[in-house]
Amino acid sequence: MFDLLVASAAGTSGAGAVESWSRVESAACARRVAAMAAMFDAAHATDGSAERDLWCTDTWDAVSAHIGATLRITHGAASNQLLIAVALHERFPLVAAVFAEGLITYQLVRTVVQRGALVVDPDALHELDRLLAEALSKREPMSVATAEKTVDAFVAQVDPQAVHRTETRARGRSVDVGDDHDGSGMATVYATLFAHDAKAFDARVDALARTVCPADPRTLDQRRADAIGALAHGADRLACLCETEDCPAGENPPSTGVVVYVIAHQDTLDERPAPPPTTPDAEDVEQAAGVNEPAAVDKSAERTSLDGDAPAMFTKPLRELTLTEALTPTPGRLASLRPAAMMGGQFLPGAIACRASQGATVTRIVHPGQAPPEPRYRPSKKLADFVRCRDMTCRFPGCKAPATNCDVDHTIPWPYGPTAASNLKCLCRRHHLLKTFWGGQSGWRDVQLDDGTIVWTAPDGRSYVTTPGSRLLFPELSVPTATVVASGVPTAHTTGLTMPRRKTTRARERETA
Structure with a gap:
């Protein structure tokens, strides 16, 4: 089918070529989405998958990480694409068939999955899939806005209760962008700031939002919105709405300063x-020599x-x-x-x-040069600061988590690998756990070069290279440091390490959400 689409598009021109190649593009995207769903199915069918579903970094995270590395996108973006892929093929197989023919775009597929997510009755879901497949394949091409209205109409037709659940979700509050007032008693705040001020503002609002106790009935978005009011009134904490006499929120530390690196x-x-010039005649000397500075x-x-x-x-x-x-x-x-x-x-x-x-407090970053390794597991603050500034982000392919939120990981595990710049890198907790528990000869493996470059090998044998985030703006931080030498063959796991476990599986969390 795909080869026929390519062959038919090859002889077109003008608007016909735009339409034909757009269909080829959608058909190719459909095969990419199908491959993502197949990767998850294959991983979930392996031995021990039920046990790994209770791991903090579970099968979903492992597949998402592999997709993120392949497409060079963040873990969150990869997880979102995987969610759409799995939901499409499990919940809307007829729409997936229309997508495979190139008749609809990925944007429309995403709309179908997201707008149809509230339908849970199997019979209603099957009917919704049939109605959507018919509308998307036999009617005129739809824009995303038209598709949203179509899906909403069909959802109301096959499952009226889903519309009620949609209205319930719509009452959530958040800090959004806009400049209008609609008479509802709510205002929208729009601000354009220096980037470092915006980062500080975001961290401050988030810190205020977390000063309440876990029993507060508001969502995090609602608390962030209310925290702006608390900030405007000069408060250093948010009033808790749990309405309990022994509310523990008073024991939480108040929100004070935030740090932006x-x-x-x-x-x-x-x-x-x-x-x-240091001497009165220095300028005259340069002019006499013909130097035009x-x-x-x-x-x-x-x-x-x-x-x-x-x-x-x-x-x-x-x-x-x-x-x-x-x-x-x-x-x-x-x-x-x-x-x-x-x-x-x-x-x-x-x-x-x-x-x-x-x-601001200024901390000098010192390049370690050819300094010998430090004789301990945990790097000194000076060495850790250098590694974080050199890397800037998590060093797993596609991940953009700031280095300040990352662990400093030994590429060759301690004590076989030294605590030295050439053996240290930043990994966010998710990818640190992925490397530790999904590593080994059949998992993710990494090799670090003296200039901070990391060569990753995926479970399927493909290689991905990540370079320090500072290389473009601060190449001096990537000057090679002392070569490391392993003192032995690392074991698969250090004694005593265990994977953090979930209280329930991700599938169960989605069922009860």
């Missing part, structure tokens, strides 16, 4: 303007350029400018300061990094 070069933080940029003026009215971009009217002059911005503005990055890799222009440094 910014990685910047010392040149960026140096507030001193460029020094003048560009005018020094006043870095203090660079920093203040973030404030006040914007200066004129050009020194003469636009009608008098050549095309080259019009396309070339005024040199010097924000250009002399080296850019920085927040932990996690978010780019910060140098001038904004300088603003972020005002009043």
